Amino acid sequence: MLDERKRLILNAVVQDYICSAEPVGSRTLVKRHRIGLSPATIRNEMADLEEMGFLEQPHTSAGRIPSHLGYRFYVNSLMGDFQFDPAELHALEQKLSDLESQPANFTRQLAKLLSSVTSYISLIAEPCDTAQEVRHIDIIPLTAGVASLIVVLSDGAVNHTTISVPSGLSSRQIKSLTAFINRRLQGIRLRDINPAMLNELRDEFSGNMKLIDDIMSFVQHMLLARDDQLIVDGAKNLLSQPEFKDINKFQDLLAALEQNDVILKLMQVNDSPDDLDIRIGAEIGLESFYDCSLVVATFTHRERKVFLGILGPARMHYAKTIGFLRRLRDYFD
Amino acid sequence: MLDERKRLILNAVVQDYICSAEPVGSRTLVKRHRIGLSPATIRNEMADLEEMGFLEQPHTSAGRIPSHLGYRFYVNSLMGDFQFDPAELHALEQKLSDLESQPANFTRQLAKLLSSVTSYISLIAEPCDTAQEVRHIDIIPLTAGVASLIVVLSDGAVNHTTISVPSGLSSRQIKSLTAFINRRLQGIRLRDINPAMLNELRDEFSGNMKLIDDIMSFVQHMLLARDDQLIVDGAKNLLSQPEFKDINKFQDLLAALEQNDVILKLMQVNDSPDDLDIRIGAEIGLESFYDCSLVVATFTHRERKVFLGILGPARMHYAKTIGFLRRLRDYFD
DNA sequence: AATTAGCACTCGACCCCTTAGAGTGCTAAC
DNA sequence: GTTAGCACTCTAAGGGGTCGAGTGCTAATT
Incomplete structure (x- = not known):
């Protein structure tokens, strides 16, 4: 798709821009990356890359600056593994344990x-799994x-x-x-519990004992509330970040982050369940996040499904962020 | 301390500045408040008020603009009760219930x-009460x-x-x-539990049954952790807010807000336990909050002590914020 | 044919200057 | 004691001018 030289240049532009947040010029690029080419040649290549939609x-x-398509290509085909500092890595494991x-x-x-490690926004979603039993x-x-x-649910929630x-x-x-409720509800999956069933329970028991209506209505609320965290x-x-x-952009972002239900849904869309889900700009699917990228790792910790996300600017340090999340997943899984 | 006219003028300046966030001039003041005086007179009075430290x-x-001393005087001596819109008030009670x-x-x-009601920052502290029993x-x-x-603690935590x-x-x-642990710990106040005691428990029980060391260490962690929320x-x-x-100021503020332990301590200092605690600027006692004011209501909800705070700019709408918190306290207490 | 040097051109960032306007303090008149 | 009048102050906003990094194009070079 892209010849070797274009790949080299795109890679250099993305890396530079990720670090500097400033548009990358042909001269700067030549200086910083010791490519054996003159700025003029780079300019021609860059013009091509722009025409193709990568810059x-x-x-x-x-x-x-890289376009979102440019980042996408970088992430899919150019980016290498990030080399973590072993000392840093060790400190991290220490903190985790x-x-x-x-x-x-x-x-x-x-x-x-x-x-604090990524210096981006971290998101952790623990959706209530309605397949869990009481x-x-x-x-x-x-x-x-x-x-x-x-x-208490069977996954420990x-x-x-x-x-x-x-x-x-x-x-x-x-x-x-309590014994009565437990006898009747233990082992039942959350998704199979419905108001009718609870009402039935209430009627049956209140034959023996009045006064429990209040309690039952609390139980009902508690069991029917989907407590997604x-x-x-x-x-x-x-x-x-510049x-x-x-x-205003920041305020938009904060406002969007407060819509817990929307974000929760967002994070559970995972197109590549075995690996990280990396979404750039519009791929995230939320207008306030068009200038951002989101990386989500899905894993299971102590029987509970956990979605772990990092939200940063589209000009995110992909290699490091992704490497970090991979390591984290390895640690917990 | 201040003659009637000075009080009038100070009051007017504070109110205007709270609304507009712009320095208040003599001409503007005369126009907006229909004081029967010329701007020149106001200027003289204002100069006096400045000399006295209120402006x-x-x-x-x-x-x-009001100085913090000015706000203090306003809050203590000038500010009247805020008249809430009955409809709004009703909507609020609806939401609360x-x-x-x-x-x-x-x-x-x-x-x-x-x-969302105050459009400032809300803080809710529920400190762990170590006088509570297991x-x-x-x-x-x-x-x-x-x-x-x-x-489960006796206050429902x-x-x-x-x-x-x-x-x-x-x-x-x-x-x-479980029965053994309960027998030994039920009714004991959290503050009276110490590692030695738990170790003793562990030793005593592990005579009957090995394997429980792990569990006991979890119990220990759980009981000794002070879970202030x-x-x-x-x-x-x-x-x-302008x-x-x-x-940078905002970033400072956010950073300060993340120091949960500091904020928790801050909120529990209450100089006027029967009423709201109103702290302006430096009175809050945290450098990042010098341009802010903090109003804290202390009350008890379902046996738990709760501190409810509103943090806004020093140019806060005191009457409304304070009135709001008072109503809230009346509602819950 | 690919690469590069040279050059005219573009555009934002920055600085400086001016101007407008809101507000002040002072003085003298009411 | 109050106020009109006035000179003065200071900021915010706007208008140039300059600088510099960067571009695209063309013609020369390899």
């Missing part, structure tokens, strides 16, 4: 780590009239909330209710 | 609501070698994590272990 010119008298041994807030900490439901009385309602219980209930009655960290990193010196 | 001048030929009936992610949703500990087997560890269990353990053994939302709102058109 763009911000204005007539500026250098070239620290995270695993201190499990409180694991995901949030991981997001922080991701964003493993255990617990109602723990706290004080008069208040209790904790806890639902735990949903909980504080609920009001009628003050007339004894703890024995609560135990009996999305964690975002490091938005501030992008502020140092593409976001225009505040 | 400042960005440069010689600009209007005046929706939140309460759908308890999943309550705090996060509340933070979103706060920030109410219940549960270990729920998930798959071979994996289980969920759940700790639930900590959980997925842990590895030795694959040799039967579910009966796990039950027996801080939720921040609406940072993007401040980008539309004081943050300088990206």
